[in-house]
Amino acid sequence: MIYIFDMDGTLVDSSDAHAESFIKAFKLENKIITKKAVKDLMGLSGKDIVKILGASNFDETYKNKKKFFSKVIDRVKSLDGATEVLTQLKKQGHTICIATSASRDTAEAILKKFNWPIDFLITATDVKHAKPHPEMIETIREKFEGKMIMIGDAKFDREMSKNAEIPCLILGDEIKTLYDVLKHKV
Numbered sequence: 001m002i003y004i005f006d007m008d009g010t011l012v013d014s015s016d017a018h019a020e021s022f023i024k025a026f027k028l029e030n031k032i033i034t035k036k037a038v039k040d041l042m043g044l045s046g047k048d049i050v051k052i053l054g055a056s057n058f059d060e061t062y063k064n065k066k067k068f069f070s071k072v073i074d075r076v077k078s079l080d081g082a083t084e085v086l087t088q089l090k091k092q093g094h095t096i097c098i099a100t101s102a103s104r105d106t107a108e109a110i111l112k113k114f115n116w117p118i119d120f121l122i123t124a125t126d127v128k129h130a131k132p133h134p135e136m137i138e139t140i141r142e143k144f145e146g147k148m149i150m151i152g153d154a155k156f157d158r159e160m161s162k163n164a165e166i167p168c169l170i171l172g173d174e175i176k177t178l179y180d181v182l183k184h185k186v
Helices: 015-027 035-039 046-052 058-075 082-091 104-114 135-143 155-164
Strands: 002-005 095-100 120-123 148-152 168-170
Touching: 002 135, 015 035, 015 046, 015 058, 046 058, 058 104, 082 095, 095 104, 095 135, 104 120, 120 135, 135 148, 135 155, 148 155, 155 168
Parallel strands: 002 095, 002 148, 095 120, 148 168
Antiparallel strands: none
16 A cells, blocks of 8 residues: 655644744735635645745745744654554555655655655655645656555645545544554555
């Protein structure tokens, strides 16, 4: 089985750190955005969020957001069960992939921090179309053969899975904790 995990909000609690970083980046261009406005868009790529929130200087605002986030990455914590579930699935012989809307450098920094047993990482940096487009899953499908399942936390994870025609478990919906992934039969 190929398990495809979202990262932010699924494996790590990073939403406040991301939201604060967006708020600071927009403040530099004298634009006030709210934490709720950012959190409503979580699951999309950072570039898409900057675009939707209407940055007047897109490149600079996105660059500043990433810079601010890199300074608070130490505050990012793994969610309960993330390490245990990934380790157990790997021990059972499953393929573990992460499909994240984060940029590659941000995702790699988070993965380095937790040292999870990941077989493949695909990020918004690696594709032409980020979530909810199915390109991330299609790329994984080209690399690995077998049944797939997506585990995420956002409507964009569900939409991507639906667009790629694979099942999806949403944290807080089909599963209440990450540990439920180990009990779920596909």
